[in-house]
Amino acid sequence: MPIEVERKFLIREDIESRLQAMDGQCQGTTSFLDRYYDTLDYQLTTSDYWLRSREGHWQLKSPFCMGQHSCNATRYQETDNEAQILPLLLPLIPQTRHQSLAQLVGSEDPILREFASIRTERTTYRFPGGLRVDLDQAGFGYQLGEMEVVVGRQEDIPSALAQIEELAQNLGLGEADTVPGKMHVFLQKFHPLLFQKLLGAGIL
Ligand code: V4E
DSSP states (O other): OEEEEEEEEEEOOTTTHHHHHHHHHEEEEEEEEEEEEEEETTTGGGTTTTEETTTTTTEEEEEEEEEOOSSSSSEEEEEOHHHHHHHHTTTOOOOGGTOHHHHHSSSSSSSEEEEEEEEEEEEEEEEEOOEEEEEEEEETTEEEEEEEEESSEEEEEEHHHHHHHHHHTTTTTGGGGOOOOOOHHHHHHHHHHHHHHHTTTOOO
């Protein structure tokens, strides 16, 4: 399963000219809607599992290695294959057995309910070696940058971290330029009780 190594950063005004000067290839701008789901008692997010439907396609991010927050970059396993997502949810929601995600969200009394809906306008730059930079503008009024490398094996994480660190240095980004993610800010604004719960549990 792919592992996403990612660092979030503050967007400064000259970011696009800097990325272009470093030979980043602009891939254009897209817009997508993410709907995030959880149980009524937040079994998924309190375990750091993030289930979403992005423009109707299921995706799950789950922690690759618990408690690894020793640097500015995060590591999550990600899958967009429903057949792989269901077994990963099973230990957290025993009711998922033999059901589809559509059934879990679609019944009259659903096991999974939408708790966040975030629209993003994203401009993407690509660099050699699989490194990409996303410049995100969230619909609720928050912007941030993300640099990301997706690797297939645990052994490749150190080189992904090195690529990200090198790009961060070339962009002149330091510790102070690390910013919270869209979900962090969304929950803080619109879901303060869940926000406090996740912050207290060290998940946000
Ligand atoms: C993993 C996670 C969440 C799911 C959303 O992940 P994120 O990469 O922030 O969103 P997005 O829209 O950029 O997805 P992409 O297109 O890159 O796949 S919401 C919260 N988390 C946990 C988390 C965390 N604890 N700390 C940081 C810095 N990021 C995420």
